[in-house]
Amino acid sequence: MSDSTILAARNLTKEFRGFFAVSDVDLSVIRGSIHALIGPNGAGKTTCFNLLTKFLSPTRGTITYNGKDITSYSPADIARLGLVRSFQISAVFPNMTAMENVRIALQRARGDSFDFWRSDKTLRQYDHRAEELLHEVGLEQFAETPAEELSYGRKRALEIATTLALDPEMLLLDEPMAGMTQEDIERISSLIRRVAKDRTVLMVEHNLSVVSDLSDRITVLARGQVLAEGTYDEVSKDERVVEAYIGSGHD
Amino acid sequence: MTEAGLMERTGDAATADMVLKVRDLHAWYGESHVLHGIDFDVREGEVVTLLGRNGAGKSTTLKTIMGILAKRKGSVVYKGEELINQPSRQVARRGIAFCPEERGIFASLTVEENLYLPPQVSQGGWDVDRIFELFPNLRERLSSQGTKLSGGEQQMLAIGRILRTGARLLLLDEPTEGLAPVIVQQIGSTIARLKQEGFTIVLVEQNFHFAAKLADRHYIVDQGRVVDVIPGEEVEARMEDLHAYLGV
Amino acid sequence: MANQVETIATDLPREKGAGMPRHHLIIFVVLAAALLVAPFLLYPIFLMKVLCFALFASAFNLLLGYGGLLSFGHAAYFGMASYVSAHAAKVWGLPPELAILCGTAIAAVLGLVFGALAIRRQGIYFAMVTLAFAQMVYFFSLQAPFTGGEDGIQAVPRGTLFGLFNLADPETLYFFVLAIFFFGILIIYRIIHSPFGQVLKAIRQNEPRAVSLGYRVNQYKLAVFVLSAALSGLAGATKAIVFQLASLTDVYWAMSGEVVLMTLLGGMGTVFGPMVGATIIVTMQNYLATLGDWVTIIQGLIFVVAVLLFREGVVGVLAKRFRKPL
Amino acid sequence: VDVTIGVLNDRSGLYADLAGEGSVVATRMAIEDFDAESKDINVEVLSADHQNKPDVGSNIARQWIDTESVDVIVDVPTSSVALAVNEVVREKDKIFLASGPATSDLTGKACSPNTIHWTYDTYSLANGTGKAMVQEGGDSWFFVTADYAFGHALERDTQAVVEEAGGKVLGNVRHPLSSSDFSSFLLQAQASGAKVIGLANAGGDTINSIKQAAEFGIVQAGQSLAGLLIFSTDVAALGLETAQGLVLTNAFFADRNEDTKAFAERFKERHGKNPTMVQAGVYSSVLHYLKGVEATGSDEASKVMEWMKANPSNDPIFGEASVRKDGRHMHDMYLLKVKSPDAAQGEEDYFELLATIPAEEAFRPIEDGECEMAKQ
Amino acid sequence: MFELIGIPPQALFGQLLLGLINGAFYAVLSLGLAVIFGLLNIINFTHGAQYMLGAFVAWMLLNYLGLGYWWALLLAPVIVGITGVILERTLIRRLYHLDHLYGLLLTFGLALIFTGVFKQLYGVSGLPYRAPELLSGGYNLGFMYLPNSRAFVILASVVVCFGTWFMIEKTKLGAYLRAATENPTLVSAFGINVPLLITLTYGFGVGLAAFAGVLAAPIYSVNPIMGENLIIVVFAVVVIGGMGSILGSILTGFGLGLVEGLTRVFYPEGSAVVVFVIMALVLLVKPAGLFGREI
Numbered sequence A: 001m002s003d004s005t006i007l008a009a010r011n012l013t014k015e016f017r018g019f020f021a022v023s024d025v026d027l028s029v030i031r032g033s034i035h036a037l038i039g040p041n042g043a044g045k046t047t048c049f050n051l052l053t054k055f056l057s058p059t060r061g062t063i064t065y066n067g068k069d070i071t072s073y074s075p076a077d078i079a080r081l082g083l084v085r086s087f088q089i090s091a092v093f094p095n096m097t098a099m100e101n102v103r104i105a106l107q108r109a110r111g112d113s114f115d116f117w118r119s120d121k122t123l124r125q126y127d128h129r130a131e132e133l134l135h136e137v138g139l140e141q142f143a144e145t146p147a148e149e150l151s152y153g154r155k156r157a158l159e160i161a162t163t164l165a166l167d168p169e170m171l172l173l174d175e176p177m178a179g180m181t182q183e184d185i186e187r188i189s190s191l192i193r194r195v196a197k198d199r200t201v202l203m204v205e206h207n208l209s210v211v212s213d214l215s216d217r218i219t220v221l222a223r224g225q226v227l228a229e230g231t232y233d234e235v236s237k238d239e240r241v242v243e244a245y246i247g248s249g250h251d
Numbered sequence B: 001m002t003e004a005g006l007m008e009r010t011g012d013a014a015t016a017d018m019v020l021k022v023r024d025l026h027a028w029y030g031e032s033h034v035l036h037g038i039d040f041d042v043r044e045g046e047v048v049t050l051l052g053r054n055g056a057g058k059s060t061t062l063k064t065i066m067g068i069l070a071k072r073k074g075s076v077v078y079k080g081e082e083l084i085n086q087p088s089r090q091v092a093r094r095g096i097a098f099c100p101e102e103r104g105i106f107a108s109l110t111v112e113e114n115l116y117l118p119p120q121v122s123q124g125g126w127d128v129d130r131i132f133e134l135f136p137n138l139r140e141r142l143s144s145q146g147t148k149l150s151g152g153e154q155q156m157l158a159i160g161r162i163l164r165t166g167a168r169l170l171l172l173d174e175p176t177e178g179l180a181p182v183i184v185q186q187i188g189s190t191i192a193r194l195k196q197e198g199f200t201i202v203l204v205e206q207n208f209h210f211a212a213k214l215a216d217r218h219y220i221v222d223q224g225r226v227v228d229v230i231p232g233e234e235v236e237a238r239m240e241d242l243h244a245y246l247g248v
Numbered sequence C: 001m002a003n004q005v006e007t008i009a010t011d012l013p014r015e016k017g018a019g020m021p022r023h024h025l026i027i028f029v030v031l032a033a034a035l036l037v038a039p040f041l042l043y044p045i046f047l048m049k050v051l052c053f054a055l056f057a058s059a060f061n062l063l064l065g066y067g068g069l070l071s072f073g074h075a076a077y078f079g080m081a082s083y084v085s086a087h088a089a090k091v092w093g094l095p096p097e098l099a100i101l102c103g104t105a106i107a108a109v110l111g112l113v114f115g116a117l118a119i120r121r122q123g124i125y126f127a128m129v130t131l132a133f134a135q136m137v138y139f140f141s142l143q144a145p146f147t148g149g150e151d152g153i154q155a156v157p158r159g160t161l162f163g164l165f166n167l168a169d170p171e172t173l174y175f176f177v178l179a180i181f182f183f184g185i186l187i188i189y190r191i192i193h194s195p196f197g198q199v200l201k202a203i204r205q206n207e208p209r210a211v212s213l214g215y216r217v218n219q220y221k222l223a224v225f226v227l228s229a230a231l232s233g234l235a236g237a238t239k240a241i242v243f244q245l246a247s248l249t250d251v252y253w254a255m256s257g258e259v260v261l262m263t264l265l266g267g268m269g270t271v272f273g274p275m276v277g278a279t280i281i282v283t284m285q286n287y288l289a290t291l292g293d294w295v296t297i298i299q300g301l302i303f304v305v306a307v308l309l310f311r312e313g314v315v316g317v318l319a320k321r322f323r324k325p326l
Numbered sequence D: 001v002d003v004t005i006g007v008l009n010d011r012s013g014l015y016a017d018l019a020g021e022g023s024v025v026a027t028r029m030a031i032e033d034f035d036a037e038s039k040d041i042n043v044e045v046l047s048a049d050h051q052n053k054p055d056v057g058s059n060i061a062r063q064w065i066d067t068e069s070v071d072v073i074v075d076v077p078t079s080s081v082a083l084a085v086n087e088v089v090r091e092k093d094k095i096f097l098a099s100g101p102a103t104s105d106l107t108g109k110a111c112s113p114n115t116i117h118w119t120y121d122t123y124s125l126a127n128g129t130g131k132a133m134v135q136e137g138g139d140s141w142f143f144v145t146a147d148y149a150f151g152h153a154l155e156r157d158t159q160a161v162v163e164e165a166g167g168k169v170l171g172n173v174r175h176p177l178s179s180s181d182f183s184s185f186l187l188q189a190q191a192s193g194a195k196v197i198g199l200a201n202a203g204g205d206t207i208n209s210i211k212q213a214a215e216f217g218i219v220q221a222g223q224s225l226a227g228l229l230i231f232s233t234d235v236a237a238l239g240l241e242t243a244q245g246l247v248l249t250n251a252f253f254a255d256r257n258e259d260t261k262a263f264a265e266r267f268k269e270r271h272g273k274n275p276t277m278v279q280a281g282v283y284s285s286v287l288h289y290l291k292g293v294e295a296t297g298s299d300e301a302s303k304v305m306e307w308m309k310a311n312p313s314n315d316p317i318f319g320e321a322s323v324r325k326d327g328r329h330m331h332d333m334y335l336l337k338v339k340s341p342d343a344a345q346g347e348e349d350y351f352e353l354l355a356t357i358p359a360e361e362a363f364r365p366i367e368d369g370e371c372e373m374a375k376q
Numbered sequence E: 001m002f003e004l005i006g007i008p009p010q011a012l013f014g015q016l017l018l019g020l021i022n023g024a025f026y027a028v029l030s031l032g033l034a035v036i037f038g039l040l041n042i043i044n045f046t047h048g049a050q051y052m053l054g055a056f057v058a059w060m061l062l063n064y065l066g067l068g069y070w071w072a073l074l075l076a077p078v079i080v081g082i083t084g085v086i087l088e089r090t091l092i093r094r095l096y097h098l099d100h101l102y103g104l105l106l107t108f109g110l111a112l113i114f115t116g117v118f119k120q121l122y123g124v125s126g127l128p129y130r131a132p133e134l135l136s137g138g139y140n141l142g143f144m145y146l147p148n149s150r151a152f153v154i155l156a157s158v159v160v161c162f163g164t165w166f167m168i169e170k171t172k173l174g175a176y177l178r179a180a181t182e183n184p185t186l187v188s189a190f191g192i193n194v195p196l197l198i199t200l201t202y203g204f205g206v207g208l209a210a211f212a213g214v215l216a217a218p219i220y221s222v223n224p225i226m227g228e229n230l231i232i233v234v235f236a237v238v239v240i241g242g243m244g245s246i247l248g249s250i251l252t253g254f255g256l257g258l259v260e261g262l263t264r265v266f267y268p269e270g271s272a273v274v275v276f277v278i279m280a281l282v283l284l285v286k287p288a289g290l291f292g293r294e295i
């Protein structure tokens, strides 16, 4: 494993009562790259994400992040190391405004979140940064809208803004474009490209044009195992991948 | 758009063969008024899509037709019968089936139970073998808890489930969301096949490339209204308009 | 169907800019003024009972309304604190302020132990674990010699506050209790409207997301649990001194139920709701006591009506009407 | 003079039937019989439910005294509540006429110059029933005891009496308050082989124990049951079929003489049921109190109390009786046996008199009570 | 013969049998509660009062109409079930979309009303109810005398529990019910009459409570407060079994009866708290109860 590897998994395996959702997956993500994880439905991509962020405990295998073995860390501690994920089904704080959603993340990064004796006026210091982040994802005019009332696509955008607020070293995005209009997809794509400049991104995505456009490297999972790995051009020519995932009709 | 305008565009050949006529549909979530008068028509055996930006009111339209939204107004005529005041179970009994965007797989039921859950409303539904042929993943996981399926598998289950019922009008809300390209293709051909078999389909889609190949007509929804209609054959010619509407 | 208490929370988004909103300040000032003149108009002992329960309900609401955790065993902290403070005052002869402190401390310790175990469970199971612990505390109170079984600890001396104020005088006692009440309420208010309070809100609304942002949610839940238990203890300990009695009633599960009722009736997740709810219930118990069987029937009717008509609680309904968090 | 009487008892729980509204009825009857109006004594009656909780009870007592100027609190049929009220009344220097509670501590450790314990106590119950059973040959005992202070006291007092009379106690089992199933405890009692199973519990617990003992054929198999605290309402709930043969001690039963019969009849007209000993005791205590007010022309506690202790009470319930220095009202107690359904005449004819226990014998000697006042 | 901590095995058998009989009550009661919770998401605090109603209806049938135990066993659950249906239609229905808390509060209020009214009408001392001819008497099993009325409880309870379990877990009806609990809107949109389904379920759960009440009438006294203390224990049983798990509540009901029976022998004072100790232990080890599905 070289210095350039930021996140690596060895023999990652997850068994659900005899069913191997992920088995013996080896994965290494190079620092500063955008790495895509693709594969048919049920291939184990979300499960992999859950394992890497410890939302599930692996049955077997090790995970190293920045050379440190994090296999036994708690999910919160992993996030604190700068490895932050988003969810496949959108995850916002529904009764808080978009602004408050982002602020919660900023607050964590600053570490005053245990102060129960201080007034929450102190949180205003984050407003400026929060506005910037909302602007980046195109939600500036929804700053005071409760997240619950945002449409699906906008919730996804908000989720990304919240994730960015932590200024993570590495992002794990689970289908960030699902349910978005073309317009939004383009905006979020360019956003991801921009934020990925000094970060590492691992993402699951079914939208192949997004994948081909953004990713430096692709790992294809099928039935819980790595089927192929390489650049988009390499992978998309692999017959097994075409058969299992891409299909014939794609342009 | 006025009724006259709409008629003109859909070709007012004979309103008689319209299986579904939606007129001036309004709906509210609590106090917030979301649909401001939706109009559209579907003929027997057609596939039409509702296109529009996030939050335009597409899903709400389907839910309102289904009778799910408590507060609604206007007219939904299916095969000559007014449904606007019917409870949703009656709407379903008329042969309309709905596949929601959040999929609605039941956690307390196994995959198999989920699949068999909706009662058959008429003859001609698919049998399960045919569903498994289309979505082989499901067969393997029959005894799993429904929500333990992956996101995409849940989507397959949700679609498979309503094919069984024999409903002739299918309301599909983003059926391809989160599915692998191969499966999207399969669903595309399935919809085409359903159309051949005489099913009528109203499709809500973000994936315009997918929708474009299938639909007879596209209704553009914006802020709770239908603002334009683009017949399938005019799509190429009106790409500009579409760009403006959807940012495609 | 939602498993979390979230569905009903009147989490109106707050006005832009934090800090105590003007209308809260006004309410607090009016409340303080009213409570200062109240003992000259109303029976002070009754008022003190209201204050103790208002504090108890507010402490409970901190956990339920703001922490999203429904404890069905808060009587344990309230009741145990009242036993300990009664025992400290009567047997150890401690002055009232220290006796109350002892009671509060015990409640905090109990809260820490039980909370650490209970917060690992979710929803209804959390409620049941807390109930189970509370029942054990009840059993302990029934069996332990120092609690006096069903007779309770009687004739607790009220003592002299700081060696200066004789609390046998009802008026002095009243102002002492009032001071404790305001102290408790302001702490709760501050906790709710603090950076910590914001995190609680987030955790309650979407726990996995909060975890993914790096929050160690269990620590926050435990912290709010302990704070709530300690403040409930403060209320219970004070009650023992006021009424010169600590009894099984205060540790029985019905008391845990009562505080839930007070909170819901007033409006959970609102600052002022629990106080209103406690006032309504205590008043009802006080003035309906002569009616015998009818009390239970009337109480039952009130609950039914409240659930059907003002689900968000009295204050919750008002908050909605005025579109302001109260 | 204006006097306010507060009837404080259980109006919705376990003891609502044996005290409850009936005690208020008894109070009003006493006022009418005394003819307060014509004597220019203006009597007001308040009533409240103490829910068998000491905090509720003491609270009401305090509030009554502070805001309603209540002079005397009567009844209070739960020991723990009575002890709490006892403290409040002492602190506020009013009068407490305790007809309902059982605990003999009211004239013992907790005795107070402001309290008269009127109708019965754990000692008299234990003494009456315990002694009688041993004398009839029931010399080995097993207790089924409610696991709370009152049950413990009843067991302790009875054990002392049994042992003094030459019997012995083979064991006990303590059941949680308000159990519904006693079969397990009864089986343990049966297995002990004791001749007498002493039920040191009350209310629903006693009823269920007796009922289930019948179900398991315990009495047929040769053991006897001794209910240590049984009221006529309990017998009604059991039905004579099940309760027949049960031996118990009581301070009052309707068929004792013409006076009691007449009183019971009048009470029944108003309340629909015969009075229990607690309700009868309330009548008796209120009557004596009012006489005291009339005689002293005052509602001041110490004066009235002094008069009440100095002069004998006289009423249809207990006949002539007196109040001892420690606050014990001294009257005869009755050892009763529940009739069989065949022997009963009329609806509420339950009891057959086995023996009259004279007052001096029925109650604990004053010197054994650890009461400070007794020593002066 | 050996002795077990001072108890001869003979006596122990007796105690275990008694425990099992109590367990039979817990099983039927917790089953009703679990059905209602599992399928309606309502924590039915009125359950205790409805158990009491069952006993009272049996008593009334006997005293006013001269209909005995066997009729009561059939009619009381139906009558009380109908009152349940009315409650559901008029009141409980309005709460499904809300948190559990509200259902709990409403049913708690209803329980207060029922209990209060019956106290007002019949007092709290209880009314006698005699077992029918067929069930009076009993068998001497050698180690104990087993009254017929109690033996019958076990039989009746096993039959009812099994029948209910089968209906809910193994039939289509059960699948509808479970689905309707999760997402009633969608199930309606499949063409199913969800409101009717739910009403009948509530009526059925309530009927189970009443059935237990009838079984209890000849054994315990018929008393307005007979359900008051039971409800919280039964609720604990449901939780230990795993909320909403039908099989869990049945097995736990019987199991807990046994454990409680043993406690009554070895540490009788603790028999009221043992269920809570078990509940705490179980929940700390198995987050969703013995048979519950983890969230």
Ligand SMILES: Nc1ncnc2c1ncn2[C@@H]1O[C@H](COP(=O)(O)OP(=O)(O)OP(=O)(O)O)[C@@H](O)[C@H]1O
Binding pocket: A016, A019, A020, A021, A039, A040, A041, A042, A043, A044, A045, A046, A047, A048, A088, B141, B144, B148, B149, B150, B151, B152, B153, B178
């Ligand atoms: N908790 C669980 N218990 C049992 N099986 C599970 C569980 N979670 C996931 N699975 C199974 O593991 C497999 C992989 O699921 P996963 O969610 O990782 O797929 P995915 O690759 O993300 O698919 P999609 O693209 O459809 O989201 C699926 O077949 C799923 O049914």
Ligand SMILES: Nc1ncnc2c1ncn2[C@@H]1O[C@H](COP(=O)(O)OP(=O)(O)OP(=O)(O)O)[C@@H](O)[C@H]1O
Binding pocket: A149, A150, A151, A152, A153, A179, B029, B032, B034, B052, B053, B054, B055, B056, B057, B058, B059, B060, B061, B101
């Ligand atoms: N439960 C709800 N409560 C209040 N408002 C809602 C709710 N659901 C949707 N809305 C609002 O109704 C409008 C229409 O929503 P709808 O879900 O129909 O949009 P859509 O066209 O399907 O969008 P998308 O492509 O994002 O799914 C949006 O503005 C949305 O914010």
Ligand SMILES: [Mg+2]
Binding pocket: A045, A046, A047, A088, B150, B151, B152
């Ligand atoms: Mg996935």
Ligand SMILES: [Mg+2]
Binding pocket: A152, B058, B059, B060, B101
């Ligand atoms: Mg939509």
